[in-house]
Amino acid sequence: MANKRITVLLVEDNPVYSRLIQKLLSRSDYPLFEVIQVGTLEGALDRLSHGGIDVVLLDLILPDSTALDTFYRVRAHDMRTPIIVQSALDDIGLASKAVENGAEDYLLKDKINGATLLRSIHYAIERTHARGAEWSSSMLHLAQQQFLKAAYISGLDDNIRQRLLxxxxxxxxxxxxxxxxxxxxxxxxxxxxxxxxxxxxxxxxxxxxxxxxxxxxxxxxxxxxxxxxxxxxxxxxxxxxxxxxxxxxxxxxxxxxxxxxxxxxxxxxxxxxxxxxxxxxxxxxxxxxxxxxxxxxxxxxxxxxxxGKPVVLGGSLGRNEATGRGLAYLVGEACRHIGLNMNGATAVVQGFGNVGMHAATFLAEAGAKIIGVSDVSVALHNPNGLPIDKLKDYVRQHRQLFGCPHGEIIPSRDLLELHCDILAPCALQNQITAANSSRINCRILAEGANGPTTLEADDMLDARGIIVLPDILTNAGGVVVSYFEWVQGLQNLTWPLEEINSRMQGVLTDALARTLRRSQAEKVDMRTAAMIEALSRVGAANELRGLFP
The missing domain is CATH 3.40.50.10860 (Leucine Dehydrogenase, chain A, domain 1)
Known part of the structure; x- marks a missing residue:
């Protein structure tokens, strides 16, 4: 809930108690609260109809409704928004029955304070989210869609398909x-x-x-x-x-x-x-x-x-920057595949955290001109190239790019649509969709984030001839070096950085070569090819091991 604005619908006809609630919530540094106060049931139902309410603080005794009927009518009107009942000591029996019938909590007006109020709101929202949204995830839906498409094309055994969903x-x-x-x-x-x-x-x-x-x-x-x-x-x-x-x-x-x-x-x-x-x-x-x-x-x-632990505790050299470095390796291989000269190629990187920052660094070291970057605070553009080292220094001092003088501020939504040779979304999922894929203007799209491109956008990008290096390939550098770290730990060995980078590059380029061959043989896009390549290995392992007992 931190750094978010929580909208509270306060249904209370007592002005003294209403002022108390608003005063207590105004003292919160995080989350920030917006309180909407109404004094009748009809007013509450009308406001709920407009949406945008995160939690309801409900008095059961109102001028136009009393007792549990108040709760039942609010709940019937809105089945999803969590409700916290406000009760006087002599109404505690009513409040308890409301909780038994679906209210998240009740607060005793005589004992209310800032800590109990904030805790009650926090847990009401958390419990509602846990019950209603645990499996209802756009990311899980996307992952399952990708899997089912590849499973169908590859003819994966139905028993294994059901098992892996x-x-x-x-x-x-x-x-x-x-x-x-x-x-x-x-x-x-x-x-x-x-x-x-x-x-x-x-x-x-x-x-x-x-x-x-x-x-x-x-x-x-x-x-x-x-x-x-x-x-x-x-x-x-x-x-x-x-x-x-x-x-x-x-x-x-x-x-x-x-x-x-x-x-x-x-x-x-x-x-x-x-x-x-x-x-x-x-x-x-x-x-x-x-x-x-x-x-x-x-x-x-x-x-x-x-x-991924500190090197002094047995961590591996190169692990921190491995995902970004691996992305740059694969982009270089893809450039050679399509005949694009990496030296002077233009690149845009969405996200300037660990993956995006290192991806931008290594792409620039390979000769690419980084013309756009963004983080959660701002998007920056410079057609002549951004000074990545200066951007990194600024972020180390200020923790974000906002206020950085080395580039023109543009709307974040426009960053992905900049004309460039290489586009690397390294931030969040579902960034490239059917709605904006027609405006993506690059030759290579290298996914540093997990799930940044929807299945519909995949088809549209493939039809336009844009090479998509899928996330399970492009951001795999981190897990490859994690594997090296695990092996080094089990064997009590330490490999030099040059060996680690060389080994990682070998693993990644081999995976890219197999994916390209699969894509050409199956006549499918790169993501589906990578998925089929992975499924062939997982499916074979499942069949060989069988089912116990």
Missing amino acids: FPERAQIAALPFKRDGKDQVETVFAYRVQHVLTMGPTKGGLRYHPDVSLGEVAALSMWMTWKCALMKLPFGGAKGGVRVDPATLSKDELERLTRRYTSEFISLIGPDKDIPAPDMGTDAQVMAWIMDTYSEHVGYSVPSVVT
């Missing part, structure tokens, strides 16, 4: 952790999903983000399965997540949350079972805390329980 194992936990300097325990939802256990240990990142859900984590675990299979790595796909905004946590809070996550999921993870890695909102420090917590539980140091 959903993950083999998923665990949800409600994680409590203490906030700094407060007698407050906050609870957040956390996940670990393992898509395929057939291929060996599972492998996948851990994501901290306020929009994490079971469906999103399941989709990411599916993509990790195909990614590992395409790279011929001995892993099945996994993913983890915590629905929290890490930007609102202090370092101590982040550590407590991470150690609690590790403790809750310790039976699932291990160097021979499931190996987490950094993802959005997590980093090498988070991996170090996971490693330490796991090692304390088993009684000895286990570096290979995670990858």
Whole structure:
């Protein structure tokens, strides 16, 4: 909920209590609240009809309605928005019955304070989201669409097809952790999903983000399965997540949350079972805390329980920049394939986090001219080329690109439509859709993000002759070097950076060559070809191992 505006519909005819609620919510630094106050049931129903309400604070005793009938009428009018009942002490029986019939919580007017009010709103929204949206994820829908298309074309056995539509194992936990300097325990939802256990240990990142859900984590675990299979790595796909905004946590809070996550999921993870890695909102420090917590539980140091950890704790050289470097390697190979000179080619990079920043850096080092970049705060354009090193220095000082003087500000939606040779979406999913694919103006689209292009857009881009380097290929550099880190840890070896980069480039270019051959042989687009290539490996492993018992 942090950094979001929560719209509260306050249904209350007592002006004193209404002012109290608004005063308490106005003191919140995060999230920010907008309070809409009405004094009658009819007013509440009318406002709910217009939408945009995140939570309802409902008094059951109103001038035009009383008792449980008030709750039933609001609930019948809007089945999705969470309702918190406000009650006086003498109406606590009514409030309890309302909760039994679907209200999320009740607040006693005589005992209300800022902490209890914020906590009640937070959990009401979280519980509603958990019940209604865990599997209802656009990312999972996209991942399943991509899989079903490739499964149909490749003739995958129907039993295996049904088996691979959903993950083999998923665990949800409600994680409590203490906030700094407060007698407050906050609870957040956390996940670990393992898509395929057939291929060996599972492998996948851990994501901290306020929009994490079971469906999103399941989709990411599916993509990790195909990614590992395409790279011929001995892993099945996994993913983890915590629905929290890490930007609102202090370092101590982040550590407590991470150690609690590790403790809750310790039976699932291990160097021979499931190996987490950094993802959005997590980093090498988070991996170090996971490693330490796991090692304390088993009684000895286990570096290979995670990858992406600090080098001093057994991390691999080159892991931090591996995804961006791998993208640049594959773009270079694709340029050679179509006869495009990388030196002087124009490139646009959406996203300037770990992947986007390193992708822009290595594309520039290879001779490309970066004419556009963006992050969550702003999009910058310079047809003569942006100074990537200066942009990186600015972000290190200010944490975002907004205010950076080295480029012209353009609308973020226009960045993807800039005329260029290479377009690298390295931010969020569903960025290139049927609505804007006709305006995409590049020769090579290299997906650094997971799921940035919809299936409909894939077909439109392919028809226009745009080469799409799919995410399971293009952003696989990170998991390839994670595999190297895992191997180095098991063998107590340290490889030099040159060897790591050379090995990664070999794995990626081999996967690209096989994908290109598959695309030409099957007469399908690159994403479908990559998926078929991965499915051939996963399907064969499932058939060979059979079904137990």
